[in-house]
Amino acid sequence: QVQLQQWGAGLLKTSETLSLTCAVYGGSFSAYYWSWIRQPPGKGLEWIGEINDRGSATYNPSLKSRVTISGDTSRSQFSLKLTSVTAADTAVYYCASQWLGGGSYFDPWGQGTLVTVSS
Amino acid sequence: EIVMTQSPATLSVSPGERATLSCRASQSVSSKLAWYHHKPGQPPRLLIHGASTRATDIPARFSGSGSGTEFTLTISSLQSEDFAVYYCQQYGNWPLTFGQGTKVEIK
Numbered sequence: 196q197v198q199l200q201q202w203g204a205g206l207l208k209t210s211e212t213l214s215l216t217c218a219v220y221g222g223s224f225s226a227y228y229w230s231w232i233r234q235p236p237g238k239g240l241e242w243i244g245e246i247n248d249r250g251s252a253t254y255n256p257s258l259k260s261r262v263t264i265s266g267d268t269s270r271s272q273f274s275l276k277l278t279s280v281t282a283a284d285t286a287v288y289y290c291a292s293q294w295l296g297g298g299s300y301f302d303p304w305g306q307g308t309l310v311t312v313s314s
Numbered sequence: 315e316i317v318m319t320q321s322p323a324t325l326s327v328s329p330g331e332r333a334t335l336s337c338r339a340s341q342s343v344s345s346k347l348a349w350y351h352h353k354p355g356q357p358p359r360l361l362i363h364g365a366s367t368r369a370t371d372i373p374a375r376f377s378g379s380g381s382g383t384e385f386t387l388t389i390s391s392l393q394s395e396d397f398a399v400y401y402c403q404q405y406g407n408w409p410l411t412f413g414q415g416t417k418v419e420i421k
Contacts, residue, residue: 230410240358240401240412255409256315289357299405300348302369304357 197222201290201305203275209314213277217290217305218270224248228293229273230301231264233286241286245293246273280312316340316404320413326421333389335400335416342382343406349378349387352415353398361400362387392418 203215217229225248234240244254246264254262258277266273277284288308291301317340327333337347345365350358360369362378365385375390389396397420402413 239414240403242410242412245410253408257409291357293405298346298348298363299410300360300363300403301350301358302360302363304359307357 197227197292197303199290199292199303199305201288201308203288203308203310205309205311207280207310207312209281209312210279211312213280213284213288213310213312214274215288215290215308215310216272216274218272219292220271222292224266224268224271226295228295228299229264229266230291230293231275232289232291232301232304234289235283235286243275243277243288245299280310282312282314284310285312286310315409316343316407316411318402318404318411318413320400320402320416322416323414324417324419326419327392328421329394330391331421333392333396333418335387335389335418337380337385337387337402337413339383339385339404339406341407343404345381346404346406347378347380347385348403348405349376350401350403351396351398352401358401389418 198220201217230245231243246252252264261278263276290305293299347365349362352358366378399415
């Protein structure tokens with residue numbers, strides 16, 4: 196059973212780069228797509244992007260110019276970088292998996308990381 | 315981008331009663347629709363995928379139906395742990411998108 200554990204800086208200043216990492220335990224890194232999703236306070240869920248084990252990434256057009264998702268198959272980890280953050284990027288960020296044998300629904304999710312951007 | 319619209323925004327239900335939640339897609343997603351249950355301080359949990367297939371260990375009181383653009387999640391008899399926010403998500407087209415959520419609260 197796949198489990199995800201995520202970490203990264205929780206407090207940033209405007210214009211800095213958000214950086215989060217998610218480690219995969221208990222599953223084959225190549226059998227899934229790996230995504231990042233966020234939820235601003237009081238709002239709904241927004242998919243940020245995904246990556247596969249070959250390093251091919253797809254991003255939400257709304258964030259594409261500022262996002263990079265990368266993967267490290269040797270460590271079974273994947274990472275999110277979001278540049279030039281503003282207060283609008285304050286959110287709980289989740290990593291999540293999508294099994295290639297199913298569809299692009301998310302199961303399981305990481306525990307979430309609250310990232311706050313202040314000026 | 316496919317826009318997902320959930321209704322109602324809030325549903326007040328007594329424990330033991332039935333709850334019916336709706337999700338509408340702005341264009342057809344076939345049966346590529348998932349439902350999640352989300353409680354404060356926890357990550358969302360997958361309930362249903364493929365519009366009607368319960369995820370592992372999800373109780374039978376949860377059922378999903380629909381295809382194309384209209385979908386329904388039914389909780390047959392609400393338990394205390396079911397009071398939460400529910401999201402639908404389409405995976406028929408990229409970018410992957412979620413509805414804005416339905417909060418199921420205790421009446």
